[in-house]
Amino acid sequence: MSELKCAECGEPADLKCSACKLVAYCGKEHQKKHWKAHKSLCRPFEVAEDSTLGRCLIATRDLQPGDVILVEYPIIFGPRPHMVEEGPVPCPGCCRLIIAEGAARCDGCDFPICNPDCPGLKDMDRHGHECMILGLRDVKAINGLHDFYRQDTLLPLRCLLLQNKHPKKFAQLMEMESHMDKRGEDSELYKDISSRVVDYLHDNFFVPMRMLEGKSGREVLKDISKETIQKICGIIDVNALEINQDAEVTALYPTAYLMEHSCVCNTSHTFEKSEKGYAITIKAALPIAKGDHISTMYTHSLWGTQARREHLKETKYFSCKCQRCADPTELGTYVSALKCMGTKDDEPCGGIQLPINPIDDNTEWACDKCDVKLNNNEVAFLINQIGEEVDNVQLSNPTVRELDSLLTKMLNFVHPNHYHAYSVKHSLVQLYGYQQGYMPNQLSDDIVVRKATMCRELLDINKKLDPGNCRLSLYTGVLLHELYLANMILIKRKWDLGIKTKVKSINLMLQECQVALNRALEVLVNEKNSPAGEKLHSLITGSKKEFEKFIARNKIDLNSKETAKVVENGK
Numbered sequence: 295m296s297e298l299k300c301a302e303c304g305e306p307a308d309l310k311c312s313a314c315k316l317v318a319y320c321g322k323e324h325q326k327k328h329w330k331a332h333k334s335l336c337r338p339f340e341v342a343e344d345s346t347l348g349r350c351l352i353a354t355r356d357l358q359p360g361d362v363i364l365v366e367y368p369i370i371f372g373p374r375p376h377m378v379e380e381g382p383v384p385c386p387g388c389c390r391l392i393i394a395e396g397a398a399r400c401d402g403c404d405f406p407i408c409n410p411d412c413p414g415l416k417d418m419d420r421h422g423h424e425c426m427i428l429g430l431r432d433v434k435a436i437n438g439l440h441d442f443y444r445q446d447t448l449l450p451l452r453c454l455l456l457q458n459k460h461p462k463k464f465a466q467l468m469e470m471e472s473h474m475d476k477r478g479e480d481s482e483l484y485k486d487i488s489s490r491v492v493d494y495l496h497d498n499f500f501v502p503m504r505m506l507e508g509k510s511g512r513e514v515l516k517d518i519s520k521e522t523i524q525k526i527c528g529i530i531d532v533n534a535l536e537i538n539q540d541a542e543v544t545a546l547y548p549t550a551y552l553m554e555h556s557c558v559c560n561t562s563h564t565f566e567k568s569e570k571g572y573a574i575t576i577k578a579a580l581p582i583a584k585g586d587h588i589s590t591m592y593t594h595s596l597w598g599t600q601a602r603r604e605h606l607k608e609t610k611y612f613s614c615k616c617q618r619c620a621d622p623t624e625l626g627t628y629v630s631a632l633k634c635m636g637t638k639d640d641e642p643c644g645g646i647q648l649p650i651n652p653i654d655d656n657t658e659w660a661c662d663k664c665d666v667k668l669n670n671n672e673v674a675f676l677i678n679q680i681g682e683e684v685d686n687v688q689l690s691n692p693t694v695r696e697l698d699s700l701l702t703k704m705l706n707f708v709h710p711n712h713y714h715a716y717s718v719k720h721s722l723v724q725l726y727g728y729q730q731g732y733m734p735n736q737l738s739d740d741i742v743v744r745k746a747t748m749c750r751e752l753l754d755i756n757k758k759l760d761p762g763n764c765r766l767s768l769y770t771g772v773l774l775h776e777l778y779l780a781n782m783i784l785i786k787r788k789w790d791l792g793i794k795t796k797v798k799s800i801n802l803m804l805q806e807c808q809v810a811l812n813r814a815l816e817v818l819v820n821e822k823n824s825p826a827g828e829k830l831h832s833l834i835t836g837s838k839k840e841f842e843k844f845i846a847r848n849k850i851d852l853n854s855k856e857t858a859k860v861v862e863n864g865k
């Protein structure tokens with residue numbers, strides 16, 4: 295007789311839910327009846343094996359945007375595994391950034407901490423367990439804190455510690471892809487991890503640990519081999535997710551890691567706060583049909599194809615061939631397009647250069663108006679040079695004038711939608727109206743119009759690159775808010791001159807403001823746990839109240855005929 299019991303009536307059952315295989319029923323009728331209760335728990339995907347992707351997730355039923363696909367807790371989490379040579383470091387208890395010099399020290403291991411009452415210090419799922427190992431080194435550092443207390447090695451150590459405390463979780467972890475075949479002993483990465491992680495842990499903590507084990511006759515950790523530590527570092531690099539809330543945490547999840555990459559992914563995810571154990575919730579961001587692959591994005595949506603593919607190859611060891619990578623125009627955005635330098639009848643030809651086959655690393659770039667061709671390396675060289683200049687200017691706290699002139703110079707070489715131009719324009723729209731000399735009352739109408747136009751252009755790019763608002767919601771939120779502010783400057787100027795809603799353009803701008811503010815709050819829903827998202831959300835909520843007061847004070851009817859038109863277009 296079946297050991298399974300029907301989830302509806304408790305009678306013996308042999309019909310398992312085909313989607314999650316976690317519950318069973320005595321028959322179809324009870325399965326149907328139980329669906330309402332089971333729906334939110336049922337996992338709407340199965341794990342499949344693909345010859346290119348490895349394991350991946352396939353939808354087992356149709357999903358609509360907003361449908362929950364998965365909620366789960368991490369197997370392990372800890373401070374980001376990147377070495378910090380100077381500047382703030384994460385507290386091992388809570389991962390919040392602290393200045394190590396002069397910080398309080400942990401009673402158990404002497405690592406710099408945020409404060410002695412940090413609850414994570416004694417928590418065995420956070421610092422508590424590793425502290426026992428770290429405390430075996432009896433030397434303390436006064437100077438050279440960054441070399442001596444290496445928070446970047448704590449996550450690999452926490453992974454190693456799972457083998458005794460949570461052997462099942464350790465086994466789950468070790469099943470993940472590490473790509474050790476591509477990170478062999480001769481690779482720079484292997485050598486770097488050998489000295490940065492393996493030797494550090496061995497020399498400082500595992501040598502005294504083995505001595506103690508010898509004396510006590512009790513084994514603390516079975517496997518501390520360099521192969522296992524290297525593999526764990528590979529697993530972290532390939533599978534871990536970054537949680538950037540008020541602390542910089544890196545976590546590994548038991549199922550979420552199986553999502554494949556796509557540059558136009560169909561899910562979004564959010565993390566609960568530290569108190570709730572950093573549970574991840576993955577939701578459909580676009581309609582997903584039964585049989586579709588469930589995907590996320592491993593790289594930056596606002597990089598061009600060359601940069602994204604190179605990053606994926608270097609860090610995740612595969613060549614992306616997704617719909618966006620395969621399209622020379624990148625979904626009609628032209629974010630990698632160049633201006634052709636060729637001439638026709640002694641005049642600039644006015645054409646644009648695009649890669650002939652963007653998923654071929656040796657592709658040529660051809661002009662749509664003349665015969666000039668460039669090779670991929672020449673393009674990479676030019677784009678890297680422009681990128682370096684953009685980074686240098688952006689880091690120097692630039693003035694509007696400096697950014698404007700950088701943009702003008704850059705537009706001799708790249709399409710106005712190029713991602714480097716995008717980055718400069720995104721900064722500019724946030725400086726017009728804020729920087730001395732460019733305060734709202736100092737801006738000419740032309741500049742305000744320029745700000746609004748840039749916002750609309752960048753929003754159009756965001757919509758094409760990230761239709762499900764999975765990755766660019768903060769960028770989109772900022773742009774929608776700046777569009778509202780630009781419109782309001784123009785509206786108030788015209789209002790003061792007595793030109794009111796009779797004028798169609800003012801009506802349209804008012805309606806665009808309303809749509810922009812509502813949409814901005816909508817797109818920020820998934821950012822509620824990020825400090826930047828929270829701040830922006832409250833700023834926009836304030837603007838919305840201001841806007842509503844303006845509408846009420848001036849008795850404006852936003853429901854005139856054109857409203858429907860604008861709302862439709864804005865959606």
Ligand SMILES: C[S@@+](CC[C@H](N)C(=O)[O-])C[C@H]1O[C@@H](n2cnc3c(N)ncnc32)[C@H](O)[C@@H]1O
Pocket residue numbers: 346347348349350470471473532533551552553554555556610611612613614615
């Ligand atoms: C986080 S893991 C995903 C799970 C993995 N497929 C497995 O079987 O464990 C990331 C790895 O999956 C593979 N992968 C993910 N997305 C891919 C894609 N779009 N094309 C090719 N390989 C992909 C790559 O090997 C990549 O390093």
